[in-house]
Amino acid sequence: MKRVAILISGGGSNMVALAASMKGDHPARVVLVASNDPGATGLERAHTLGLPTVAVDHRPYGQNRAAFEDALMAHLLMAKPDIICLAGFMRVLTPAFVEAFRGRMLNIHPSLLPKYPGLHTHERALAAGDTEAGCTVHEVTPVLDDGPILGQARVPVLPGDTAATLAARVLTREHQLYPAVLRRFAAGERGILML
Numbered sequence: 001m002k003r004v005a006i007l008i009s010g011g012g013s014n015m016v017a018l019a020a021s022m023k024g025d026h027p028a029r030v031v032l033v034a035s036n037d038p039g040a041t042g043l044e045r046a047h048t049l050g051l052p053t054v055a056v057d058h059r060p061y062g063q064n065r066a067a068f069e070d071a072l073m074a075h076l077l078m079a080k081p082d083i084i085c086l087a088g089f090m091r092v093l094t095p096a097f098v099e100a101f102r103g104r105m106l107n108i109h110p111s112l113l114p115k116y117p118g119l120h121t122h123e124r125a126l127a128a129g130d131t132e133a134g135c136t137v138h139e140v141t142p143v144l145d146d147g148p149i150l151g152q153a154r155v156p157v158l159p160g161d162t163a164a165t166l167a168a169r170v171l172t173r174e175h176q177l178y179p180a181v182l183r184r185f186a187a188g189e190r191g192i193l194m195l
């Protein structure tokens, strides 16, 4: 049984979808939900689901990313995850932290990578006049939003879409894509899942 730690920063809707999928004959289970924000509502949602949670507030560490990550790593080493899922996690991780989990840390990004790495993906898709958008699950490497793609899901961009309406349509697909990719990844299956 693969042990999965999920890192969040906010609402944790992807965490909820992932957690809900790990049951029955699924080859993985959640062992920890960790957030860099003690006020993340996703922590309450994880607690309600009976999942172990921890908050490591990044703010006391200021610009010392490595010190924050050392504190986070201490909790992860106790949980002994086989796989880490970044799910709405909004901190850039140092190469050292990424290397510690190379090949077993996943992230979901709300664009069809390699288009629009970074922030404000929906605004950028709309500004470009794209007719489709979507989300990507990829392995995390030291370069932001750049690792091997494990899965993608597409949505149409509709006339009159705003960043909010497009984000909501993409988020629904994230909740389908991430659990499906994690299940394959945990089972040792390879290849890109296109939903």
Ligand code: GRF
Binding pocket: 008, 009, 010, 011, 012, 013, 014, 015, 042, 087, 088, 089, 108, 109, 110, 167, 171, 174
């Ligand atoms: C959403 O914008 C999602 O596209 C991205 O992170 C944000 C929050 O997701 N992955 P969640 O609800 O906290 O999972």
